[in-house]
Structures are given as structure tokens and as C-alpha cells.
Amino acid sequence: MIRLRSAAESTFGGLPGAFWWLWIGTLVNRIGGFVLPFFAFYVTGPLHRSAALAGAVAALFGAGAAVSGVVGGVLADRIGRKPTLVGSQLANAVTIVVLGYARSPWALALGALMVGLATNAFRPAQNAMIADMVPVGDRVRAYALNFWAINLGFSFSMAAVGLVTQFGYRTLFYADAATTTLCALLIAVLVPDSTPVATVRARASSSAKRDGDGHSRDGLGTVLRDRTFVAFVATTFLLLIVFMQINAALPMAMSASGLSAAQFGRISAINGVLIVLLQMPVTRLLKRYREGRVLAGAGLVIGAGFGLLAFGQSIEMYVLCVVVMTLGEIGNTPTGQAVSARLSQDHLRGRYQGVYQLAWTLSQVVAPLVGGVVISAYGGTPLWIGCFAVTALTALAFLRIGKQVERRVAVARSAEVEQTRQAQSSAQIADGQQPEFATA
Known part of the structure; x- marks a missing residue:
């Protein structure tokens, strides 16, 4: 209890x-x-x-x-x-x-x-x-x-x-x-x-931040010049092209294997049921790990789910594919959203999240094209192997991006500490006191 x-x-x-x-x-x-x-x-x-x-x-x-x-x-x-x-x-x-x-x-x-x-x-x-x-x-x-x-x-x-x-x-x-x-x-x-408040102030003072053409310098351009964030979105996009095969190549493969639409519906429903049952327990378990490692591991699990189909395409293998892939989705989705928020500045947080959404929406368009072309030209097995290979590359990228995020957070914390120290020092000097952390 x-x-x-x-x-x-x-x-x-x-x-x-x-x-x-x-x-x-x-x-x-x-x-x-x-x-x-x-x-x-x-x-x-x-x-x-x-x-x-x-x-x-x-x-x-x-x-x-x-x-x-x-x-x-x-x-x-x-x-x-x-x-x-x-x-x-x-x-x-x-x-x-x-x-x-x-x-x-x-x-x-x-x-x-x-x-x-x-x-x-x-x-x-x-x-x-x-x-x-x-x-x-x-x-x-x-x-x-x-x-x-x-x-x-x-x-x-x-x-x-x-x-x-x-x-x-x-x-x-x-x-x-x-x-x-x-x-x-x-x-x-x-x-x-x-x-x-920072967003409101930035909005109020935006007229003072415009260049010679009258365009604000602190907008989407700032987001797109953030190399770490752009790399994170691009890596997420590649991973989602693989993940979205659940709605693209997977039903094509099931149909080719002789499964009915009803069977596809029941197998797909496993995804939602597992998320409802396991999302929060798995999130508690993953809390102890760094975000970059969680994203890398979750991506590999998604790829492994699809990669399993290279060893057989029976109804049992399709069920196993959805189960494994869902476990990766559970680790990836909330962690990716949290990293996007961590990388953003307060007054640009909406724009960061909007660009991050592009990875999801564009992958829904690209994934069916990729899955359909590969299956039509080469069959299912090369696609499933390719899915795992792509997620292995994204895992390496997420590990590197995770280190960059940690360094950026550490720099931001150091800057906050320095600002606090300077503010306290200025307040003490204004009161006629010797700053507590003044050095000899």
C-alpha cells in the first residue's frame, strides 16, 4: 500500500x-x-x-x-x-x-x-x-x-x-x-x-530590435540559427520517418502477408493500450538517465521493433514488432518534447516548439512515400533492415546532441549564478557594505 x-x-x-x-x-x-x-x-x-x-x-x-x-x-x-x-x-x-x-x-x-x-x-x-x-x-x-x-x-x-x-x-x-x-x-x-514576462517585454520592445528592412532580428531566424536545436529537429525527423512506418509500410506488409483489415486494427490497437498501461511506470524508470541516452536508446528500440520483421512476417512477429516499437515511443516522445523546451529561450519557446512540430508533420508526409517506394522496388526485408540502420545513426546523433545540451545548460546555470552574485554585490555596495564574496 x-x-x-x-x-x-x-x-x-x-x-x-x-x-x-x-x-x-x-x-x-x-x-x-x-x-x-x-x-x-x-x-x-x-x-x-x-x-x-x-x-x-x-x-x-x-x-x-x-x-x-x-x-x-x-x-x-x-x-x-x-x-x-x-x-x-x-x-x-x-x-x-x-x-x-x-x-x-x-x-x-x-x-x-x-x-x-x-x-x-x-x-x-x-x-x-x-x-x-x-x-x-x-x-x-x-x-x-x-x-x-x-x-x-x-x-x-x-x-x-x-x-x-x-x-x-x-x-x-x-x-x-x-x-x-x-x-x-x-x-x-x-x-x-x-x-x-520575458516574452511580453520582448514583444513590447520588438520595434527596437528591427533591422534596416524593418524585420525583427529575434524571431524564427534565431531558432533556425541554433545549430544544436536544428540538429536535434533533423535527427528527430529521421527517427520519425522510421516510426511513422507503423501507419505507412506496416499495413502494406500486413496486407501482402494476407492479414485482414480487422487484424491490422487489432494489432495496431496494442500500441495505444500499451501506452496507457506503461507510459507513466516507464517514465519513472527512465528519469534516472540523461535525456540524450534516453533518446538514443528509445530510437534503437523503435528500430529494433521494425527490424524484427526481417526475420519473419507472421502475425506473431507483427504483434512483437508493435510491442517493441511502442516501448521505444514511450521513451522518445515526452523526452523529445522536454529537450525542445530545455533548448529554447523563454520568449521564443513557442517558436521552438513550432519548429519541433515540423519534424512530426513532415514525417507523416515523407514516411508513406519512403515506405511505399522501398517496398515496391525491393520488398519488405530491405526496408526493415534500413529502419534499424537509420535508428542506429540517430542514436549516435542523439548521444552527441545530449552532450551539447548538457554543456549549454551548465553554461546557462553558471551565467545565472554570476548574475545573482553581481546583483548581490551591487546591493551590498549600495548599502555601504563590503561584498561577502569579494576577493583580496
Whole structure:
């Protein structure tokens, strides 16, 4: 009983109340996330459109999401975390309802693009807000809890989608929009804006920081000139191209092996179930290790999951692949978000998170292309071996990036100590006292 209470406290204790309201909003939003997972089925099924159109619509959604992630990050820094969160959620609810009335190919394409432009602006603002309100030592746990809420809500929505469709497919769109609106209201009423004072000051003084062409020098350019962060995003992108094969090459391979769509659905569901069951216990175990090592190890585990398929493609091997790969995902996702927050400056945190989101959105576009081309040209086995080889390279990169992050954090801490020392010394001199740490 004591050990159970201790585990619960180490998992849920010590986080600010505002974080939990944000967490509840995320859970509510994901519980109603009916539309996007089933949109391709909706287009090819009830609407009787072609698979080519479904793929094109999905690509337009991905393009919109890639743009909105960066725009949402910029807005989170410029107008604040909370306004961006609430505004993007309300815009998302409206565009989802409009998409529910689209029928022609052009309307479906435009509707999917608009949903993509609205939906992903939420993520960088949310991740920046978590970094604002949660101390550095608890951020991996906070991001893990947020990731847990996403998967818990997703599991519930997938279980409930059959019940909802009994009232007609348009009900999916209304239910999704309703929970998205409820999430926005929860944040608007119960979550204070966490935008740091440094961000507000930087915004107020931005006119003094403009170059001769009138452009601010302290914006996305600053993020893109951060070599450590750009290397981190690029490495994450390579790893995610491998990870996203779970939705790209894996279903192709299962179909070629004679497995049905129902069997693919049941095997894929293992991913969400394991995250719900293991995310927080595994996060507690990994807390003792440095972030660079966690990212490197998690990447290797993801690659090993896919690499197992080089030894056989039975239903048991597919199950084992998903289990192993999910363990790597559990270690990678919250740790990667925490590293992104650690590398960012307070007043640019939204932009950092927006650029980090690009690794996720672009990988969703590139992964199906890579997986499809390799399987068509060479078959599955070279792809699975290649997946492991790529993750081995990313592991080496993450180890190096981890050392750079640690050095940067140490320099920042030294600078903070020096600033504190100088401030104390100045205060003592102003009071006519001899500074305590003055040297002879």
C-alpha cells in the first residue's frame, strides 16, 4: 500500500493545478477526436470517392498542419499561449463542422486544408505552456502525462466511434467539434495565461530590435540559427520517418502477408493500450538517465521493433514488432518534447516548439512515400533492415546532441549564478557594505 501511494505521488504529485486543467482539456479534446482517424474511410466509404482523392485530401491536411504548427508557435510568443490555445481550438471546431458538409472533391480538399491549418496551431502553444508552468526537473513527467492523456482519449474515441456513427456519420463531426469547443472553454476559464514576462517585454520592445528592412532580428531566424536545436529537429525527423512506418509500410506488409483489415486494427490497437498501461511506470524508470541516452536508446528500440520483421512476417512477429516499437515511443516522445523546451529561450519557446512540430508533420508526409517506394522496388526485408540502420545513426546523433545540451545548460546555470552574485554585490555596495564574496 505504501509503495502504491509512493508511486502515485511520484507520478501525479507536485505539479501545478493549472497543468491539470490543461491535462483535462487535452483528455476531453482527444475523447472526441473522431474525424481525422476515420476520414479516409469516410471519403472512400459513405462518400464513395476514390482512394486517390482520399490520399490527396490527407496530404493537404498534412500540409496545413505543417504550416499551422509554425504559425501557432509564432502566435504563442506574439499574442500569448492562452489566446493561441483558445483561438486555435475554436477555429478547429468551426472547420470540422464545415468539413462535415463537404461533398465535392474541391470542397473536401479545401475543408481538409482548413482543418489542418487550424488543428496543429494548438500543439506548440500547449507544449510551451507546459514548459512555462512546470519546473525543469518535472517536465519529462508532465509531457509524459500529456502524452498519456492523448492516448487515453484516443483509445476511448476509437471504442466509441461505432456507437456515434449509429446516429449518422455527420454526428462524428459535431461530436468532435463539441469536445474541441469544451476544451477551449476549459482553458479559457480555468487555465491562466503562462506567457513569461520575458516574452511580453520582448514583444513590447520588438520595434527596437528591427533591422534596416524593418524585420525583427529575434524571431524564427534565431531558432533556425541554433545549430544544436536544428540538429536535434533533423535527427528527430529521421527517427520519425522510421516510426511513422507503423501507419505507412506496416499495413502494406500486413496486407501482402494476407492479414485482414480487422487484424491490422487489432494489432495496431496494442500500441495505444500499451501506452496507457506503461507510459507513466516507464517514465519513472527512465528519469534516472540523461535525456540524450534516453533518446538514443528509445530510437534503437523503435528500430529494433521494425527490424524484427526481417526475420519473419507472421502475425506473431507483427504483434512483437508493435510491442517493441511502442516501448521505444514511450521513451522518445515526452523526452523529445522536454529537450525542445530545455533548448529554447523563454520568449521564443513557442517558436521552438513550432519548429519541433515540423519534424512530426513532415514525417507523416515523407514516411508513406519512403515506405511505399522501398517496398515496391525491393520488398519488405530491405526496408526493415534500413529502419534499424537509420535508428542506429540517430542514436549516435542523439548521444552527441545530449552532450551539447548538457554543456549549454551548465553554461546557462553558471551565467545565472554570476548574475545573482553581481546583483548581490551591487546591493551590498549600495548599502555601504563590503561584498561577502569579494576577493583580496
